[in-house]
Amino acid sequence: MPKLTIDGIEVEAQAGMTVIQAADLVGIEIPRFCYHERLSIAGNCRMCLVEVKPGPPKPQAACALPVADGMEVWTQSDLATKARKGVMEFLLINHPLDCPICDQGGECDLQDQAMAFGSDRTRFREVKRSVTEKHLGPLVKTAMTRCIHCTRCVRFIREVAGVPEMGMIGRGEHAEITSYVEEALTSELSGNIVDLCPVGALTSAPYAFNARPWELTKVESIDVLDAVGSAIRVDARGNAVMRVLPCLNEDVNEEWLADKSRHAVDGLRYQRLDRPYVRENGKLRPASWEEALATVAGKLLSTEPDRIAALAGDLADAEAMVLLKDLLDALGSPHRDCRQDGAALDPDDRASWLFNPTIPGIEDADALLIVGADPRREAPILNARIRKRYAMGGFPIGVLGPAKDLTYAVEDLGNDPHTLRALASGSHSFWRALSDAERPMILVGMGALARDDGAAMMGYARRVAETAGAITDDWTGFGVLHTAAARVGGLEAGFVPGPNGRDTSRILEGTANGSIEVVYLLGADEIDTAALGDAFVIYQGHHGDAGANRADVILPGAAYTEKNATYVNTEGRMQRTWLAVHPPGEAREDWKIVRALSSAVEKPLAQGSLEAVRARLVEVSPTFAPGNEGQVVPAEYSATHRGFSGRLDSAPFVSPVVNYYQTDPISRASRTMAACTDVYINGKASADKRTGTDG
Amino acid sequence: MSAAPKTIPGAANTPFAFTAENQVEAERIFAKYPVARARSAILPLLDLAQRQEGWVSRAVVEAVASMTKVAPIMVWEVATFYTMYNLEPIGRFHVEVCTNLPCWLRGSEDVVRAARDVFGVEIGQTSADGLVTLSQAECLGACVNAPMLQIGDDYYEDLDYDRAKALFTAMKQGRHVNGGSQAGRRCSAPMGDLTSLTTDPTTPEGGRWTAESSPAAGGGADGPR
Numbered sequence: 001m002p003k004l005t006i007d008g009i010e011v012e013a014q015a016g017m018t019v020i021q022a023a024d025l026v027g028i029e030i031p032r033f034c035y036h037e038r039l040s041i042a043g044n045c046r047m048c049l050v051e052v053k054p055g056p057p058k059p060q061a062a063c064a065l066p067v068a069d070g071m072e073v074w075t076q077s078d079l080a081t082k083a084r085k086g087v088m089e090f091l092l093i094n095h096p097l098d099c100p101i102c103d104q105g106g107e108c109d110l111q112d113q114a115m116a117f118g119s120d121r122t123r124f125r126e127v128k129r130s131v132t133e134k135h136l137g138p139l140v141k142t143a144m145t146r147c148i149h150c151t152r153c154v155r156f157i158r159e160v161a162g163v164p165e166m167g168m169i170g171r172g173e174h175a176e177i178t179s180y181v182e183e184a185l186t187s188e189l190s191g192n193i194v195d196l197c198p199v200g201a202l203t204s205a206p207y208a209f210n211a212r213p214w215e216l217t218k219v220e221s222i223d224v225l226d227a228v229g230s231a232i233r234v235d236a237r238g239n240a241v242m243r244v245l246p247c248l249n250e251d252v253n254e255e256w257l258a259d260k261s262r263h264a265v266d267g268l269r270y271q272r273l274d275r276p277y278v279r280e281n282g283k284l285r286p287a288s289w290e291e292a293l294a295t296v297a298g299k300l301l302s303t304e305p306d307r308i309a310a311l312a313g314d315l316a317d318a319e320a321m322v323l324l325k326d327l328l329d330a331l332g333s334p335h336r337d338c339r340q341d342g343a344a345l346d347p348d349d350r351a352s353w354l355f356n357p358t359i360p361g362i363e364d365a366d367a368l369l370i371v372g373a374d375p376r377r378e379a380p381i382l383n384a385r386i387r388k389r390y391a392m393g394g395f396p397i398g399v400l401g402p403a404k405d406l407t408y409a410v411e412d413l414g415n416d417p418h419t420l421r422a423l424a425s426g427s428h429s430f431w432r433a434l435s436d437a438e439r440p441m442i443l444v445g446m447g448a449l450a451r452d453d454g455a456a457m458m459g460y461a462r463r464v465a466e467t468a469g470a471i472t473d474d475w476t477g478f479g480v481l482h483t484a485a486a487r488v489g490g491l492e493a494g495f496v497p498g499p500n501g502r503d504t505s506r507i508l509e510g511t512a513n514g515s516i517e518v519v520y521l522l523g524a525d526e527i528d529t530a531a532l533g534d535a536f537v538i539y540q541g542h543h544g545d546a547g548a549n550r551a552d553v554i555l556p557g558a559a560y561t562e563k564n565a566t567y568v569n570t571e572g573r574m575q576r577t578w579l580a581v582h583p584p585g586e587a588r589e590d591w592k593i594v595r596a597l598s599s600a601v602e603k604p605l606a607q608g609s610l611e612a613v614r615a616r617l618v619e620v621s622p623t624f625a626p627g628n629e630g631q632v633v634p635a636e637y638s639a640t641h642r643g644f645s646g647r648l649d650s651a652p653f654v655s656p657v658v659n660y661y662q663t664d665p666i667s668r669a670s671r672t673m674a675a676c677t678d679v680y681i682n683g684k685a686s687a688d689k690r691t692g693t694d695g
Numbered sequence: 696m697s698a699a700p701k702t703i704p705g706a707a708n709t710p711f712a713f714t715a716e717n718q719v720e721a722e723r724i725f726a727k728y729p730v731a732r733a734r735s736a737i738l739p740l741l742d743l744a745q746r747q748e749g750w751v752s753r754a755v756v757e758a759v760a761s762m763t764k765v766a767p768i769m770v771w772e773v774a775t776f777y778t779m780y781n782l783e784p785i786g787r788f789h790v791e792v793c794t795n796l797p798c799w800l801r802g803s804e805d806v807v808r809a810a811r812d813v814f815g816v817e818i819g820q821t822s823a824d825g826l827v828t829l830s831q832a833e834c835l836g837a838c839v840n841a842p843m844l845q846i847g848d849d850y851y852e853d854l855d856y857d858r859a860k861a862l863f864t865a866m867k868q869g870r871h872v873n874g875g876s877q878a879g880r881r882c883s884a885p886m887g888d889l890t891s892l893t894t895d896p897t898t899p900e901g902g903r904w905t906a907e908s909s910p911a912a913g914g915g916a917d918g919p920r
Contacts, residue, residue, distance in 0.1 A: 164766030169775040180768040181753070 004071035019062040019073055020048055030075050031084065031113050033091075033198045034150035035063035038254065039159060045091070045150050047113065049083040050075045059083040081117070088117040091148050093124045095199070102146065104200030106213040110148065131176055136166075137184030138675040139191050139263055141205035147177055153193035153202055160256065161187035162387045162407025177201070184679050187407075188380035188660055191262040195245065195255075204243065206263055206672040211235070211242045219580035220247055222567060223261040224315055224485035224560045225664060228359070228381045229569030230257055234265075234561050234580035241265045241561050241581055251360050251630075252573070258380040259676070260660060260667055265561070267670030271544045273556035274585025284554065289586065289596070296553050297600035299518055299536050305332030309507040309516045312338040312495050313523035313541065314484035314664050317565030317577075319613045320540075320557075320590035321486070321495040322620055323605055324522055327594055330603040334498030335507055335516065338490025340524045341656060342504045343446055344454030345480070345487075347496040351635035352458065354488065354572040355382075356476035357441050358632050363389050365477065367396050367437030369430065369468075370410075371420060371461050373445020373481050374403035374655035379570070382481065383407065396437075398430040401447060401653045415652040417448075417457065424463040434468035441477040442470055447653040449480065456646040466639060476637045482570040483656050483663070485560075486523075489568040492621040511535040521547045522590070523557065525665050540593055542583070543665035555597075556587035559666060563589040564610060566617065566624060573632045574623050711754035717747050725762060733763045737773050741780055749789075750781040778833075786821045788866060791832035792844040798834075801841040802855055809859035813867060826867065839883040840876055849874030853886075 003012050006023050013022035018041065023030050033045035043064035050062045051074040059080055062073070074080060092114065099105045131144040149168060154177060157166045163186055165179045179185055185193075194204050216235040223230040223244070230253035233245045244265050246257035276292035277284040287295075300308060310328055312321050321338060328336050339345060345353040357365060362385045375383040383406060389395050390408040399406065400413040400420060413419055413430055422428040426435070434440040442465045448457040462478060464470075470477030482488060490496070497503050502510060508531040510516030516535055521527075523541040529550040539551030542559040560567075562583040568574050583589065588596075591613050598605040607613045617624035623633045661676040662668045678684040713721050721743055728735040737759060744755040751774045760767040774780045781789070790810060794803045807818065810829050814822040821828040837843045840852030844859075851862055851874055858877040865872045880886055 158766075165768060167766075167768035167772040169772055171776045180766070180771060 002067045002069040002071070004067050004069070004073060006073045007075055013067045015067075017067050019050060019052070019060075019065045019067055019071075022067050023062065023073070023075065028075055030062050031116070032063060033109060033113075033148060034152060036152055036155075036196065039152060039155040039196075042151050042155065045148065046087045047084060047091075049080055049087065051077045051079045084117045085119065088114060089119060089123070092118060092122070094129050094145075095148065096128065096145050098146070098200075102143070102200035103141075103203040103208055104146075104197075108200060109198035129173060134176075134178045135182045135184065136179055136202070137190060138672065138679055139205055139259055140185065140194060141203045141208050142201060143203070144176060144201055146199050147201035148199055149175055149177065150198055151177070152196040152198070153177060156193055156196055157185065157187060157190070159391070160192075160384055160387070161185075161189045162384075163187045166193075186680065188259050188376060189256055189384060191259045192246070192256050204263075206266060207243045211237050216242060217580070219578050221561065221577045221580060222575045223257070224567055224577070225261045225264055225667060226258065226379050226381075227482035227485055227487065227570040228252060228258075228379045229485065229567060229573060229575050230261055230381055232257065232261065234578075236561075236581045239581045239584075241268050249630075251358075251632075252569070253381045254384075256381060256384060260663070260673065263672045263676075264661075264667040264670040266672050267543075267666040267668070268559055268561060270671070271665070271669040272584050272587070273542055273544055273548060273554055274583075274587055275556060276586065277548075277551070277554040279552040284551070287553075292553050292555060293597055293600040296538050296555070296597060297602075299538075299553075300331060300601050303518045303536075306335075307510075307515065307517040308333040308520070309335035309502060309510065309518070310495075310520035310522060311336070311340050311504060311507060311524040311527060312486060312490050313340055313521065313525055313547070314486050315541075315560065315666070316486040316490065316495075316523045317560075317563065317567060317590060318486075318489035318493045318617055318624065319565055319610070320522060320594055321490050322493040322617050323591050323594040323598070323607065323613060324520065325493065325495050326605055326616070327598050327601075327603070328520075329498065330598065330605070331601065334501030335510070336495055336501065337497060337504040337507060338487060338493075338495040339450075340504055340527050341446060341450040341484075342454070343450040343487075344458050345449065345491060346458075347491050347494070349638065350491075350572070351476065351478070351637035352462065353480050353482075353491060354635050355443075355479035355481060355570040356635060356637065357479045358571045358573075359385050362386055362441070363392070364475075365389065365437075365439045365441040366394060367434050367440040368398070369413075369423070369434055369440070369442045369464065370397065370399045370401055370406075371442065371444045371464075372401045372417075372448025372457065372653040372655075373443055374401065374406075374447065374657060375443065375445070375481060376403060376406045377657040377660040378445060378483050378655060379481060380660075382570075396430075396433045398433065401445065402655050416650065417453070417648045417653065418650060420448075420457065420460045420464070421648060424460040424467065426467055431464070431468055434464070434470070437469075439475045439477060440465075440468050440470045441479065442468075443479050443481055445481045445653075445655065446483050447655040450656060451649065451651075453646050453649040456648050460648070471637055471639055476634075478637065480570065485567050485569070488570060488572060489566065489574075492568050492572075492574075492623045493617060494620050508532070521551070523547070523665070540590065541665065542587065543669055545665040545668060555593050556583070556585070557590040557593060558583035558587055562587075565590070566614070568623060571632045572623065572635060573630065574628050575630055709748075709752055709754060711744065711748065711752060711758050713744070713758075714747060717743055721762070734765050734769070736763050737765070737770055738777075741770070741774055745780060749787075750784050752784075781828075784821075785828035786825050788827045788846050789830065790827050790844055790846050790863075791830045791835075792818075793832045793835050793837075793842065795832075795834040795838075797838035798842040803842040805856040806842050806844060806854050806859040809854075809856050810863055813860055813863035827863075837883075846874075852876045853878035853880065 011022045030048045032048045034042045043061050048062040049059035052060050053072045134142045154166045158164045194202050219234045221234050223232045231247035231249035233247050235243045248255050276287045278287040387408045397410045398413045399410040423431050444461045465478040511533045512531050518536045520538045525545040525547040537551045538553045539547045540555040542557045560577050561580045565577050659681045661673040667673045724739045725736045740759045756770045757767050760770045816822050816829045818831045843852040853876040
């Protein structure tokens, strides 16, 4: 453990650390542009120059200088400051003075550092260089004249995103950052290079010229557009969400955010349900809350309880689900399900539907089998964690499923479900790799579980885990990767069929044949609405999507940025969103709607406040205890699962996420996501071909 | 040095494969490096491909990338970093005239003028018949024989307008001209008689320095005789 002094403060650093890391340990901030703690060290911006003794009598780059015992470092000495001023002068030589029209203005590292080290006048009399804009896809806008060639974007795209498509071409004065043949970046994490860019060379295209950072109110919340539950910051101006940025959460998303989670938020402005609607003579017409609730109550009370059912969708929060469950119980209907995709998840066996290894636990695993999942599209952040583990080496990955282009090298086990049986019986070659590992991991996706033979899939997958040694006292290597933010919360809150209740497929069977007459859709849009038959459909949700289109009554709810709500991610990590803006128009928070409806049917629920609803959640499942917020509540894996039944179908696995950019009502309403769909899914040339006059 | 092209010229793209002979050579080059360092072969493979094709096309970049198992952008970075890879098609002969200071002082402008007169091209252009591409080169390290130019692997030195014109005319007529000094001197020996080492250096008269003759040994204040 080398000891060194930085600005007179003694630091005990770990061997192999560099000076800038040691300085970060004690809170001494050395200015930097190219250095980033999650990327490889490039050492090319020279902004972190410090004075070091013993050593040559010249400043040295702190980011690339390993610590040594007895080293003395001065970060603020005359030599270091003068050197940094020189570096800054060189950086500013070719950097345009366009801060007033630059989107990075106000949150720009170069701007900040120039305040500290820049000169107020230039000695450069020559012509500044200009660089043509690059086309990096619909999400990243470029102004490459501003680029200072720190190569953070190049390193991120190669190392973290795992799609080596960016590079620096040319050299010296003519160096330019570009993607290969200027193709759009194919990464689902490409938005992060905007955050990484220390200047305004890469900015968010959908957010271009929309707001200044000091105009925004910033609320830390949770993303719900996949089942990972990334920490986000919602930036709003007035009552409009302007953008979403990632927040630091080492246990979930580190500091990255997937493109859909970041850029689908413009969907919050379109297709919104901002007032109740009632269908009259086949057409939906605006109605008052009183009328809508009275219509629903009348229908619920005039229908036999056994002919009422409810389905919860992918974005439903736990508060609304637990109240709706209680309301159905009060009405006497056991028919409800939160698994709108029909996934074979046993509500009573918590360990069978959680991602037990946890996301940070991926780094502890030493072999991985992916069954029927496409983590790159279903959960890009989790996929980045798998790639991080892969990059550490010694991590065989076998993929039995539809997608092999997961940004890391995989052993292709084909796409035949029967291979899973071979793995379960130990007769497959990859089983050996799993059983040789100390902490093997089996990741099962909805592509395997949400199909008719899902129960058998689950059984075989668990058997693989059990026979390959993935279940030990200190390691549960069996994990289910969910695709919906609401799913685990719904299972925890008990939004599953009660005694003799129907599950999703039997509810839809019932609506088709008339044995279910009233269906309550709590944001459920991903079902086959044609199967709803002649049933009376109540849709509670925030977007005019498939469910609302079919609805007979629409109760407008709130989106995740508009309510304080509880979600549980795929690991079983309970997290809460915070209200950043208010629901539009007459829309209300979802639990309040259910509560109001309970009064309308004269079976009022006791919970009159959010605290009371959350107390009810704790009664239902200890996962929701306030102390568990942000924590994974581990599940006890009950070994030897014998009770599975059914035969494996030989149809190949299909991931439920065919189009990553449009998976839920919000992203389907988003114009940005539509543009991404055009470029990445339909292969059209980007619509935003620049004219050269757009600034 | 001109700026790197903004994009790889896709329209001018041609399919690429090493010839059978070059394929053997490419495999020999590839085998020289450890598997984990396969990207070390990028430079020599690009050179080999350029010798075959005359330039580095997108197809060349992708072929070398797949051979060295790196992303095409990484090969493209290398190809754009070095000035000696031609990123656009060139003529049959690549005439690179040094115009750095020593050659310029010795009349490199006359060489450029000769090229203009014979081929009708300016620097950076390819002649209409596709015979030559004229480029400006930075110092090629043959200043003692300035002005000079490079065609392929050969240097042509001691040029002036007439000698350059003769060289270019010969090229145009398809005649071979040997490389080296066009003034007839050997390497960079003096143009006329020797100006130094005019005596046999191994004799004391020739000025051979010995320990005895050094001033420190008292061999004489006037140094070597």
